[in-house]
Amino acid sequence: MRYNYTKAKNFSEFTTRNGVVDTPLDFKTFAKDIPCQNACPAKTNVPLYIEQIFQGNYDAAYRINLEDNVFPGVLGRVCTRPCESACRHNWTNIQGPVQICHLKRISADFYQTPIEPLIPWYENTGKSIAIIGGGPAGLAAARELFRFGHSVTIFEREPRLGGMMIHGIPRFRLPAEIIEAEIDIITRSGITVQLNSDITYETLKTIQSEYDAVLLTTGTSLASQIDLDVQADNCMYGNDFMYAFNTNTLAPLSGNVLVIGGGFTAVDCARSCARAARKLMGEQGTVSIVYRRNQENMAANFEELEEIVHEHISIQTLCTPVAIVKDQNKITGVTFVKNKLEVSASGGKPSMKPIPGSEFTQECDYVIVAIGQTQDYSILGLYSSADEACNAQKKLFSAGDFRTGGKDVITAVADAKQTARQIDEFLMGTKRRSVHIAVQMYENEHDGKTGRTRDFDLQWLETMPTAPLSQRAQDPDTEVEKGFELQQHASVSSRCYLCHYKFEIDHDKCIHCNWCIEVTPRKCISRVSHVFFDEDGAPVDYIKSNTAADGTYIHIDSDECVRCGKCLRVCPTEAISMVKMTKIECSNSVTKA
Numbered sequence: 001m002r003y004n005y006t007k008a009k010n011f012s013e014f015t016t017r018n019g020v021v022d023t024p025l026d027f028k029t030f031a032k033d034i035p036c037q038n039a040c041p042a043k044t045n046v047p048l049y050i051e052q053i054f055q056g057n058y059d060a061a062y063r064i065n066l067e068d069n070v071f072p073g074v075l076g077r078v079c080t081r082p083c084e085s086a087c088r089h090n091w092t093n094i095q096g097p098v099q100i101c102h103l104k105r106i107s108a109d110f111y112q113t114p115i116e117p118l119i120p121w122y123e124n125t126g127k128s129i130a131i132i133g134g135g136p137a138g139l140a141a142a143r144e145l146f147r148f149g150h151s152v153t154i155f156e157r158e159p160r161l162g163g164m165m166i167h168g169i170p171r172f173r174l175p176a177e178i179i180e181a182e183i184d185i186i187t188r189s190g191i192t193v194q195l196n197s198d199i200t201y202e203t204l205k206t207i208q209s210e211y212d213a214v215l216l217t218t219g220t221s222l223a224s225q226i227d228l229d230v231q232a233d234n235c236m237y238g239n240d241f242m243y244a245f246n247t248n249t250l251a252p253l254s255g256n257v258l259v260i261g262g263g264f265t266a267v268d269c270a271r272s273c274a275r276a277a278r279k280l281m282g283e284q285g286t287v288s289i290v291y292r293r294n295q296e297n298m299a300a301n302f303e304e305l306e307e308i309v310h311e312h313i314s315i316q317t318l319c320t321p322v323a324i325v326k327d328q329n330k331i332t333g334v335t336f337v338k339n340k341l342e343v344s345a346s347g348g349k350p351s352m353k354p355i356p357g358s359e360f361t362q363e364c365d366y367v368i369v370a371i372g373q374t375q376d377y378s379i380l381g382l383y384s385s386a387d388e389a390c391n392a393q394k395k396l397f398s399a400g401d402f403r404t405g406g407k408d409v410i411t412a413v414a415d416a417k418q419t420a421r422q423i424d425e426f427l428m429g430t431k432r433r434s435v436h437i438a439v440q441m442y443e444n445e446h447d448g449k450t451g452r453t454r455d456f457d458l459q460w461l462e463t464m465p466t467a468p469l470s471q472r473a474q475d476p477d478t479e480v481e482k483g484f485e486l487q488q489h490a491s492v493s494s495r496c497y498l499c500h501y502k503f504e505i506d507h508d509k510c511i512h513c514n515w516c517i518e519v520t521p522r523k524c525i526s527r528v529s530h531v532f533f534d535e536d537g538a539p540v541d542y543i544k545s546n547t548a549a550d551g552t553y554i555h556i557d558s559d560e561c562v563r564c565g566k567c568l569r570v571c572p573t574e575a576i577s578m579v580k581m582t583k584i585e586c587s588n589s590v591t592k593a
């Protein structure tokens with residue numbers, strides 16, 4: 001019997017199935033197929049490190065993270081997890097995303113071999129760079145610039161490095177020794193550090209004349225001001241409060257505490273307050289977060305919101321502070337108006353509409369205002385933004401929160417890595433490194449084995465073990481999330497679909513026997529009559545066909561594929577191939593395979 005189908009052009013979603021590629025089609029395929037890596041600001045190779053954890057190779061998993069995101073132990077605890085929002089498990093609706101962030105922490109908690117600083121890519125260039133600010137962006141940029149062969153000096157205002165990681169995030173979420181160990185990997189490489197160096201506009205001018213390039217990474221050190229009279233003995237801005245809490249310089253506080261705000265700092269302040277004012281075990285007095293939008297718009301993730309409740313902290317939403325009640329130099333209450341939310345025309349967070357007559361006053365003994373942070377531009381003189389100053393002065397660069405405004409650690413790291421490459425290009429007059437996609441074909445003898453089986457999708461989500469309240473109350477620095485135990489690693493890591501593997505059909509070899517379709521665990525392979533491509537040759541849509549007569553292709557939908565390899569093993573004509581794709585950065589002098 002002859003099938004009556006229209007023979008169409010064979011196609012692949014890569015320009016080669018074995019080699020190093022870099023066309024728009026290759027990058028599109030990569031970004032679509034590995035959504036978690038694409039969503040990570042630092043483009044961390046998520047499936048590769050999860051695969052290593054599944055195989056028990058913690059050292060390799062840690063090194064993959066270290067290369068990509070610089071602070072695996074830190075980010076495994078405090079990352080804002082844009083990768084998890086993009087994970088394919090969200091689409092397939094099987095118990096929510098892979099616990100990518102917790103898996104990163106596993107790599108940091110369980111690696112065995114001491115980590116040496118990463119090896120420089122180039123010989124010493126004789127160029128010198130000053131970095132002003134030793135927080136996550138400054139440190140990440142320092143590491144990258146040192147690897148480019150430049151001599152690097154970090155000027156840090158505080159007596160220790162770490163910036164917002166050390167002063168802005170409480171120890172019970174991020175222990176100091178974790179931060180210090182990862183900073184140590186960077187500074188041991190040979191970077192010069194000058195602590196207690198408060199650089200001003202005047203001293204910056206001197207530094208600019210002495211170095212080949214200067215990078216500003218001083219973060220967002222000023223509190224965003226509230227438009228109310230909050231100057232009082234019993235009120236602090238959120239970043240000042242966290243600094244005092246983390247440096248053990250906080251004055252004793254008690255009674256009822258109001259924390260105004262709904263971002264990361266507000267939540268950290270409230271949880272730190274619960275410890276400082278000894279409220280964890282339900283003692284007298286309250287800690288309340290008051291936020292102007294609803295809980296879904298708060299920055300805290302689901303696990304953190306659970307801990308807030310567990311730690312006896314209340315959350316009042318849809319309330320905006322409108323007046324302060326004072327008795328001499330003390331705030332005794334805050335007046336709020338209730339809001340209703342309206343869909344924002346610009347598509348951002350919903351806007352708030354005050355409800356007339358809904359005002360109420362809440363009495364309090366202490367107020368923390370945590371409504372955001374902003375940059376201190378005094379170092380720039382007359383310039384009013386980092387970009388403006390850097391565009392006007394060719395040796396001057398900026399990165400991280402100082403350039404972008406208050407974001408998070410992973411965004412600061414990613415921005416710093418990118419800026420380090422711009423600085424190198426400026427200093428050397430040429431772009432020395434580029435990103436490519438390495439596509440590695442697995443021979444048929446490999447049998448399409450990724451290590452995954454269908455029942456991995458039925459794994460229950462593991463719950464993060466946490467310290468009991470009594471322990472948290474005894475020692476405010478007790479880390480709350482204790483990390484997964486060894487016996488939990490296999491089930492946490494096996495949920496990942498290992499999206500860096502890709503199965504494709506060579507249509508010249510396919511005989512339309514349908515065997516692959518018969519063995520699929522999901523609707524991952526279909527007979528289709530048409531496939532539609534965009535201008536780069538990437539398939540964007542297809543029409544399924546119900547009859548052999550109009551079936552042009554047998555098509556694998558990577559979005560549905562769970563990388564079980566059954567189709568490859570059953571195909572009688574070896575039409576199905578498996579490749580592994582890896583984003584790589586290499587020196588431009590390296591010849592393509």
Ligand code: SF4
Nearest residue numbers: 036087088496497499
């Ligand atoms: S299943 Fe794994 S590789 Fe795929 S998006 Fe989720 S974490 Fe990433």
Ligand code: SF4
Nearest residue numbers: 524561562564565567
């Ligand atoms: S490997 Fe093949 S059979 Fe298995 S899920 Fe992917 S396309 Fe379907």
Ligand code: SF4
Nearest residue numbers: 510511513514516571
């Ligand atoms: S099993 Fe192989 S030959 Fe048969 S339809 Fe699938 S890809 Fe084509």
